Amino acid sequence: MADKKVILTGDRPTGKLHIGHYVGSLKNRVQLQNSGEYDTNIMIADMQALTDNARDPEKIRNSLLQVALDYLAVGIDPEKSTILVQSQIDALNELTMHYLNIVSVNRLMRNPTVKTEIQQKKFGESVPAGFLIYPVSQAADITAFKADTVPVGEDQEPMLEQTREIVRSINGIYGKDVLVEPEGYFPPKGMGRIPGLDGNAKMSKSLNNCIYLSDDEDTIQKKVMSMYTDPNHIHVEDPGKVEGNTVFTYLDIFAEDKAKVADLKAQYEHGGLGDVKIKRYLNEVLQAELAPIRERRMEFEKDPQGVYDILKAGSEKASKVANQTLDEVRDAIGINYFK
Ligand code: TRP
Numbered sequence: 001m002a003d004k005k006v007i008l009t010g011d012r013p014t015g016k017l018h019i020g021h022y023v024g025s026l027k028n029r030v031q032l033q034n035s036g037e038y039d040t041n042i043m044i045a046d047m048q049a050l051t052d053n054a055r056d057p058e059k060i061r062n063s064l065l066q067v068a069l070d071y072l073a074v075g076i077d078p079e080k081s082t083i084l085v086q087s088q089i090d091a092l093n094e095l096t097m098h099y100l101n102i103v104s105v106n107r108l109m110r111n112p113t114v115k116t117e118i119q120q121k122k123f124g125e126s127v128p129a130g131f132l133i134y135p136v137s138q139a140a141d142i143t144a145f146k147a148d149t150v151p152v153g154e155d156q157e158p159m160l161e162q163t164r165e166i167v168r169s170i171n172g173i174y175g176k177d178v179l180v181e182p183e184g185y186f187p188p189k190g191m192g193r194i195p196g197l198d199g200n201a202k203m204s205k206s207l208n209n210c211i212y213l214s215d216d217e218d219t220i221q222k223k224v225m226s227m228y229t230d231p232n233h234i235h236v237e238d239p240g241k242v243e244g245n246t247v248f249t250y251l252d253i254f255a256e257d258k259a260k261v262a263d264l265k266a267q268y269e270h271g272g273l274g275d276v277k278i279k280r281y282l283n284e285v286l287q288a289e290l291a292p293i294r295e296r297r298m299e300f301e302k303d304p305q306g307v308y309d310i311l312k313a314g315s316e317k318a319s320k321v322a323n324q325t326l327d328e329v330r331d332a333i334g335i336n337y338f339k
Pocket of ligand 1: 008009010011012043045048138141142150152
């Protein structure tokens with residue numbers, strides 16, 4: 001246990017998770033968990049979700065259970081991984097306060113991920129202060145567990161850079177190596193992202209182009225049949241394009257029979273293969289992958305109290321670790337006056 005690498009990762013609970021999350025991170029986390037080489041901690045980052053949803057806490061509260069169900073459904077195993085809820089770990093808030101004192105407002109405003117999100121979310125002049133500082137709270141999440149490995153998408157790299165800066169500052173200023181610098185653990189190039197059903201580069205709830213892990217069989221089939229292919233491929237006999245054709249992008253990701261996919265691609269490019277055929281094959285492939293996940297999800301769904309018990313136990317375990325780190329930071333700063 002002592003020499004195991006420590007993973008901390010997580011998601012904001014703002015809705016159910018989709019197959020983009022599955023391909024981009026969940027699958028990877030399950031693999032890391034099952035490798036037995038890591039102490040795996042997975043956080044449902046409800047505080048972070050509230051930074052731009054303070055007026056709609058119900059959405060976050062409901063999503064908490066949905067995300068937990070998605071985790072359990074894909075094979076995150078509470079016997080092997082700790083699933084924790086950010087808002088239940090008090091120490092994170094105090095760590096955030098200490099870190100805020102060594103980060104400049106300017107540095108926060110230059111964080112590329114935050115900059116992009118501020119534009120996307122159309123805050124205008126009203127960026128919530130809590131939103132602006134969420135990278136600092138994320139640094140608290142990571143460092144509280146002394147995580148050295150953070151499996152996330154490429155878009156989170158600026159968060160890790162900011163975290164490493166904070167670690168170096170805290171260790172430097174207070175003259176003790178209390179905190180650990182984390183490394184990102186990214187999916188192989190080109191593997192982490194799956195386009196939306198409409199061909200948009202990103203699968204996202206706001207674009208309404210997702211297949212959810214909780215979708216039933218009919219819904220998945222309807223969605224697959226509606227997918228974007230090659231707009232110029234009108235008659236079956238026409239040669240079609242494979243590149244940028246979402247159905248083939250998905251087949252590349254999900255189909256195990258690579259020879260068959262290569263064959264279909266060749267036929268499609270040559271002409272004589274209709275969209276309905278490739279969609280039917282993709283539907284088969286996706287249904288096979290998603291059915292066991294959905295079935296496990298439905299089992300856990302029958303017992304929401306059991307799921308909350310898992311989250312409570314994980315949060316209690318995580319609190320002990322985070323409290324220990326906070327105590328070390330307080331020691332380093334010299335504010336454990338009454339110890
Ligand atoms: N920022 C992540 C997201 O947008 C969620 C998150 C919060 C996280 N704390 C984290 C990810 C710590 C990795 C490590 O979904």
